[in-house]
Amino acid sequence: MHELRIAESIVKISTKEIERQHLTGIRAIGVRIGALAGVNADSLLFGFEAITVDTPLAGVKLEVEEVPVKGKCHACQKDFEIKEFIFVCPHCYSSDIEISQGQELDIAYIETD
Ligand SMILES: [Zn+2]
Numbered sequence: 001m002h003e004l005r006i007a008e009s010i011v012k013i014s015t016k017e018i019e020r021q022h023l024t025g026i027r028a029i030g031v032r033i034g035a036l037a038g039v040n041a042d043s044l045l046f047g048f049e050a051i052t053v054d055t056p057l058a059g060v061k062l063e064v065e066e067v068p069v070k071g072k073c074h075a076c077q078k079d080f081e082i083k084e085f086i087f088v089c090p091h092c093y094s095s096d097i098e099i100s101q102g103q104e105l106d107i108a109y110i111e112t113d
Contacts, residue, residue: 069102
C-alpha cells in the first residue's frame with residue numbers, strides 16, 4: 001500500500017524533527033499533500049495510526065491539507081488551477097504547460113501542547 005510507505009516516511013521525518021527541536025507533548029502533525037501525489041487521505045490516516053501504535057507518536061493526530069494542482073502556461077505565461085486533470089491552459093488552450101504545484105508531500109507543522 002502506497003499510503004503506508006508515505007505514513008512511514010512522515011513518521012521518520014517528524015521523529016527526526018522532534019528530536020532535533022527537542023519537542024515534547026506532540027498533539028498533531030500537519031502534512032501538505034498535492035492532489036497529484038495520488039494519496040488517499042483516509043488510507044494515510046489509517047496507516048499512520050496503525051504504525052504509530054506503541055511508539056512515542058501514538059495518539060498524535062495527523063492533519064492532512066490537500067493542495068490543489070496548479071500550472072503555468074509557457075505560451076501565454078499565465079498561472080491557473082488544473083481541474084479534473086485537464087492539462088491544457090484555460091486561457092489560450094496550449095498544452096505547453098508545466099505543473100507548478102500539486103506534487104508536494106511535506107510536513108507543514110508539528111503542534112505541541
Ligand atoms: Zn496559455
